[in-house]
Amino acid sequence: MKTILEAKRLNKAFGSNQTNQILKDVNVEIVEGEFVSVMGPSGSGKSTLLYNISGMDRMTSGSVILDEQEISSLSEKELARFRLHKMGFIFQQIHLLKNLSIFDNIILSAYMAKKNSRKEINNRAMKLMEKTGIAELADNDITQASGGQLQRVAICRALINNPDIIFGDEPTGALNSKSAVEIMELLAEINQTGTTILLVTHDVKVAAKTERVIYMLDGKIIGEQHLGKYKVKNNDFKEREEKLSKWLMSMGF
Numbered sequence: 001m002k003t004i005l006e007a008k009r010l011n012k013a014f015g016s017n018q019t020n021q022i023l024k025d026v027n028v029e030i031v032e033g034e035f036v037s038v039m040g041p042s043g044s045g046k047s048t049l050l051y052n053i054s055g056m057d058r059m060t061s062g063s064v065i066l067d068e069q070e071i072s073s074l075s076e077k078e079l080a081r082f083r084l085h086k087m088g089f090i091f092q093q094i095h096l097l098k099n100l101s102i103f104d105n106i107i108l109s110a111y112m113a114k115k116n117s118r119k120e121i122n123n124r125a126m127k128l129m130e131k132t133g134i135a136e137l138a139d140n141d142i143t144q145a146s147g148g149q150l151q152r153v154a155i156c157r158a159l160i161n162n163p164d165i166i167f168g169d170e171p172t173g174a175l176n177s178k179s180a181v182e183i184m185e186l187l188a189e190i191n192q193t194g195t196t197i198l199l200v201t202h203d204v205k206v207a208a209k210t211e212r213v214i215y216m217l218d219g220k221i222i223g224e225q226h227l228g229k230y231k232v233k234n235n236d237f238k239e240r241e242e243k244l245s246k247w248l249m250s251m252g253f
């Protein structure tokens with residue numbers, strides 16, 4: 001299987017003299033089509049890891065190869081373009097533009113990427129909205145949608161450029177448990193069409209739907225648990241959740 005992302009000896013420090021070392025020689029490898037979650041206590045460096053391996057932030061030292069490209073060698077402009085074409089992002093804070101309709105929020109980055117014609121982009125956006133169950137909201141203002149619906153908008157936006165990998169930072173964090181379940185089922189479905197997904201979560205129920213769980217403590221990856229692909233029809237969610245909870249307890253979570 002092809003490696004899509006490989007981080008080697010990744011370090012990140014903050015502070016004027018870079019005295020606040022957050023990521024400490026982190027190594028991660030993700031293969032194409034995987035669905036991975038990152039867990040660990042608050043402050044262990046999960047979001048920092050996500051931002052540094054996705055090129056949202058600059059690592060202090062180390063190497064990150066994404067889609068065969070060393071991201072640290074890219075200029076800011078090249079990196080922005082690389083992110084636009086190759087990656088999708090779903091965050092807890094959704095950052096939608098208030099003066100645009102839901103449809104326009106979804107297509108904006110595709111117009112910027114200029115990979116496809118406007119007609120193709122509009123068709124893809126409609127298909128994504130239908131798939132995520134928000135087609136009827138296309139012309140709405142973003143103030144006319146619920147948190148769960150807005151998270152679906154964010155998923156459509158993340159998928160519009162057909163990214164190779166999606167990064168999520170607590171993508172269900174602001175949702176009630178019913179919406180969180182629906183969003184996770186949707187992400188599992190998207191993953192099953194071949195899109196690689198890496199997300200950070202505190203929620204065992206979210207991580208139990210991913211294929212591999214990485215555990216961070218104090219800026220290092222100290223363990224991982226393979227759960228295998230989650231399939232809605234298998235009805236083994238309780239078992240997965242129990243297995244993961246047990247393991248997390250053994251990790252001190």
Ligand SMILES: Nc1ncnc2c1ncn2[C@@H]1O[C@H](COP(=O)(O)OP(=O)(O)OP(=O)(O)O)[C@@H](O)[C@H]1O
Binds near residue numbers: 014015020041043
């Ligand atoms: N831009 C920044 N400047 C300085 N310190 C930062 C910055 N970003 C993160 N940190 C510090 O890095 C550490 C790890 O933060 P990070 O957000 O990666 O942890 P986390 O595991 O995602 O935590 P949480 O689960 O609470 O979201 C924290 O001590 C945080 O204060």
